[in-house]
Amino acid sequence: MSAELDVVCIGNALVDILAHGDDTLLERLGSQKGTMHMVDAARAEEVYAAMGAAAEASGGSAANTAAGIASFGGNAAYIGRVADDTFGHVFTHDLRAVGVRFDAPPASNGQPTGRCLVIVTPDAQRTMYTFLGAASELDPGLVDETLVSAAQVTFLEGYLWDQPPAKEAIRRAASGAHGAGRRVALTLSDPFCVERHRDEFLELVEHEIDVLFANEQEIRLLYEVDNFDDALQHVRGHCEIAALTRGARGSVIVAGDEVHVIDPAPVQVVDTTGAGDLYAAGFLYGLTHGHDLATAGRLGSLAASEVISHIAARPEVDLAQLARPLL
Amino acid sequence: MSAELDVVCIGNALVDILAHGDDTLLERLGSQKGTMHMVDAARAEEVYAAMGAAAEASGGSAANTAAGIASFGGNAAYIGRVADDTFGHVFTHDLRAVGVRFDAPPASNGQPTGRCLVIVTPDAQRTMYTFLGAASELDPGLVDETLVSAAQVTFLEGYLWDQPPAKEAIRRAASGAHGAGRRVALTLSDPFCVERHRDEFLELVEHEIDVLFANEQEIRLLYEVDNFDDALQHVRGHCEIAALTRGARGSVIVAGDEVHVIDPAPVQVVDTTGAGDLYAAGFLYGLTHGHDLATAGRLGSLAASEVISHIAARPEVDLAQLARPLL
Numbered sequence: 001m002s003a004e005l006d007v008v009c010i011g012n013a014l015v016d017i018l019a020h021g022d023d024t025l026l027e028r029l030g031s032q033k034g035t036m037h038m039v040d041a042a043r044a045e046e047v048y049a050a051m052g053a054a055a056e057a058s059g060g061s062a063a064n065t066a067a068g069i070a071s072f073g074g075n076a077a078y079i080g081r082v083a084d085d086t087f088g089h090v091f092t093h094d095l096r097a098v099g100v101r102f103d104a105p106p107a108s109n110g111q112p113t114g115r116c117l118v119i120v121t122p123d124a125q126r127t128m129y130t131f132l133g134a135a136s137e138l139d140p141g142l143v144d145e146t147l148v149s150a151a152q153v154t155f156l157e158g159y160l161w162d163q164p165p166a167k168e169a170i171r172r173a174a175s176g177a178h179g180a181g182r183r184v185a186l187t188l189s190d191p192f193c194v195e196r197h198r199d200e201f202l203e204l205v206e207h208e209i210d211v212l213f214a215n216e217q218e219i220r221l222l223y224e225v226d227n228f229d230d231a232l233q234h235v236r237g238h239c240e241i242a243a244l245t246r247g248a249r250g251s252v253i254v255a256g257d258e259v260h261v262i263d264p265a266p267v268q269v270v271d272t273t274g275a276g277d278l279y280a281a282g283f284l285y286g287l288t289h290g291h292d293l294a295t296a297g298r299l300g301s302l303a304a305s306e307v308i309s310h311i312a313a314r315p316e317v318d319l320a321q322l323a324r325p326l327l
Numbered sequence: 328m329s330a331e332l333d334v335v336c337i338g339n340a341l342v343d344i345l346a347h348g349d350d351t352l353l354e355r356l357g358s359q360k361g362t363m364h365m366v367d368a369a370r371a372e373e374v375y376a377a378m379g380a381a382a383e384a385s386g387g388s389a390a391n392t393a394a395g396i397a398s399f400g401g402n403a404a405y406i407g408r409v410a411d412d413t414f415g416h417v418f419t420h421d422l423r424a425v426g427v428r429f430d431a432p433p434a435s436n437g438q439p440t441g442r443c444l445v446i447v448t449p450d451a452q453r454t455m456y457t458f459l460g461a462a463s464e465l466d467p468g469l470v471d472e473t474l475v476s477a478a479q480v481t482f483l484e485g486y487l488w489d490q491p492p493a494k495e496a497i498r499r500a501a502s503g504a505h506g507a508g509r510r511v512a513l514t515l516s517d518p519f520c521v522e523r524h525r526d527e528f529l530e531l532v533e534h535e536i537d538v539l540f541a542n543e544q545e546i547r548l549l550y551e552v553d554n555f556d557d558a559l560q561h562v563r564g565h566c567e568i569a570a571l572t573r574g575a576r577g578s579v580i581v582a583g584d585e586v587h588v589i590d591p592a593p594v595q596v597v598d599t600t601g602a603g604d605l606y607a608a609g610f611l612y613g614l615t616h617g618h619d620l621a622t623a624g625r626l627g628s629l630a631a632s633e634v635i636s637h638i639a640a641r642p643e644v645d646l647a648q649l650a651r652p653l654l
Contacts, residue, residue: 019424020643053394053421053641056383067380086413086439094380097346112413314380316347 005101005151006074006288007185010143010173011062012135012159013080014114015087016313019054021119026127033121036128036190038162044131047117056087057312058094059116060135061189061277062157064313068281068303070099071319074288077101077147079173083134087113098314104142107134118273126273130159138166143173149180152288153211155280158189161197174208183240185211187280188218195221205238211287212239213280216246228252243283243297245276245304253297262297265305274313278303282319291327298326332428332478333401333615334512337470337500338389339462339486340407341441342414343640346381348446353454360448363455363517365489371458374444383414384639385421386443387462388516388604389484391640395608395630397426398646401615404428404474406500410461414440425641431469434461445600453600457486465493470500476507479615480538482607485516488524501535510567512538514607515545522548532565538614539566540607543573555579570610570624572603572631580624589624592632601640605630609646618654625653 026033029050039047048054060080069076078095082088084106091113095102114135119127138160148154154177160166174184186201186209188194194201201222205212212235214222219231219242228246232254235242241255253260282303286296302323306315353360356377366374375381387407396403405422409415411433418440422429441462446454465487475481481504487493501511513528513536515521521528528549532539539562541549546558546569555573559581562569568582580587609630613623629650633642 048420051420051424053385053424054417055639056417058380090381090383093375093378097378097380312382 004075005077005147007066007069007153007155007284008077008079008147008151009062009066009155010079010138010160010170011060011157012114012130012132012138012163013063013082013091014060014116014130014135015091016057016059016116016118017048017054018057018118018120018311019052021052021121023121025050025119026121031127033127034125035192036130039129039131041131041133044115044117044129047129051117051119056090057314058091059313060091061159061187062155063091063095064274064277065155065281065284066100067095067098067314068278068319069285071315072282072285072299072303072323073320074285077151079104079143079147081107081134081137081142082113083107083111085112087115088134103144107137109134109137111136120271124271126271132163136163136165138163138169140169140172143169143176145176148173148176149182151177151182153183153185153284155185155187155284157187158193158197158201161193161200183210184208185213185280185284187213187276188222191217191221194218198222205235210240212242213276213283214242214244215276216244219244241293243279243300245279251279251297251301253293255293258293260294260297262294262301265301267305267309269308271311272308274307275304277313278307278315295326299323302326331402332404332474334393334396334480334482334611335404335406335474335478336389336393336482337406337465337487337497338387338484339441339457339459339465339490340390340409340418341387341443341457341462342418343384343386343443343445344375344381345384345445345447345638346379348379348448350448352377352446353448358454360454361452362519363457366456366458368458368460371442371444371456374456378444378446383417384641385418386640387418388486388514389482390418390422391601391604392482392608392611393427394422394425394641395605395646396612398642399609399612399626399630399650400647401612404478406431406470406474408434408461408464408469409440410434410438412439414442415461430471434464436461436464438463447598451598453598459490463490463492465490465496467496467499470496470503472503475500475503476509478504478509480510480512480611482512482514482611484514485520485524485528488520488527510537511535512540512607512611514540514603515549518544518548521545525549532562537567539569540603540610541569541571542603543571546571568620570606570627572606578606578624578628580620582620585620587621587624589621589628592628594632594636596635598638599635601634602631604640605634605642622653626650629653
């Protein structure tokens, strides 16, 4: 069945608010460095008041992936929820401006558009505080079945499991996609996210997911194993395709008997934010454009290397042009 | 008379919305490259819809200067108008977070916080579209006389002349400052701004302004002369102090018989936005901290060189620390 869309990405729609800060600030906020904290509106205000001067840019993990696919020249859509407010307009503008289809109506629960407050310490680590706001209203009605059945791949971010109403929406998206003969992909998102939702993720990976993205720490936590190879042997039996990223060690793609070990693209690392999101973008672009798994993995590495060479979590150059030597 | 404040800066409060774009986009928008256009809400929407994915950061010329003075460790306040909306909160947060006093109440005219849409072309030129919004309600009542008489210098941006109600506010600020035995400083802001308000600026410079900031093109346009030295001879008779910036040629400071020719600080130029704002910050910090005019000029060059080494229009490092070898 031919598809109108390459990928529909479903996730928490967030605007990033980014400031530099030192360890003293994190201590004052009582926060563990390098982790993502889910916060309510009051705590978000408290953190923002304590933060230095900031810059704002659209973010959200799956939205970054959608923007990356569009930058490769792919045909991507996004499902997620913003409010009818300034940050909602900014988020919508920034996705549409890069060619991502985004038609979900603004949330009606009265909450403002979600945001992710990011404090970057001098050691280049990021400590994040996510206030979901309107994103928390991703109910089943929002999953456009026409969109899901029109896309070769429906891509879900693990962070969605942090908002209970989204689970039904996700099940509906997965069954809609499978009913139309399409694939369902998932990223485990974050080690803490795996710890929070391990049992559900395991069941999902066994029964619903065709393409799994995870980094080394996430996949080891999922299977509660101490080394990468053990995790690799586990996932091999469950998903059609697993793309496992290992930072500076590159990535490993496993699909039944087929295994590829992909080197990372050389890069001067400035900020690792968005690495996983953009790896998924490159991989999914490759997968939906008839490329073999090794090429898809190389496109993933390429996109990840671009996004970690600068502060922003979305590509700053045309990935289609960057990828030309590989295709 | 001792002063509680070093400088109070008065200007148009704006949030910058910055995107990359090519010449085709400017042609489609019918815009002259490298200039600042004043636009209404509808035109701002039209330009935003045509722009690519963007990033947001607090801006506004005099607000950038205030942030720079604070970064040197100076005591700065800001007067300008935002609305009680998301961008207004962002603008307020970003000034207060760096230690600038900013207490003006949000505007009540129903307009949203002002914004400056910026399209950066591959040749690093900036084409800007300013929608003043709430900033256009800078009425005389907003000029806090306690603040003005408490500051060693009241600093005005030339852009204020683009909003007629602000003129009375400016006159009030200038007479309040002079009445308290303080100095009044002005930046000419922009060559087109000088063309729009040349007669008023001339009168102001002759009668009200103690410290004038201008770049070469602005000061030549003000006196309608072809070369820099002619402009220098003109301004010498009018202002107590004039600090004239010449880009890569450095700056010239003239105060009666005293003249200093200051070299620029060495730098790899990434984006010249904010150069004038930060030159003024360094100079005013020096002037209000008992440094001689040559040192003030060198502090201006230093701050300008820092801000043009990156994209943002406000300093990214602690200017007090950067300035230590000079003081």
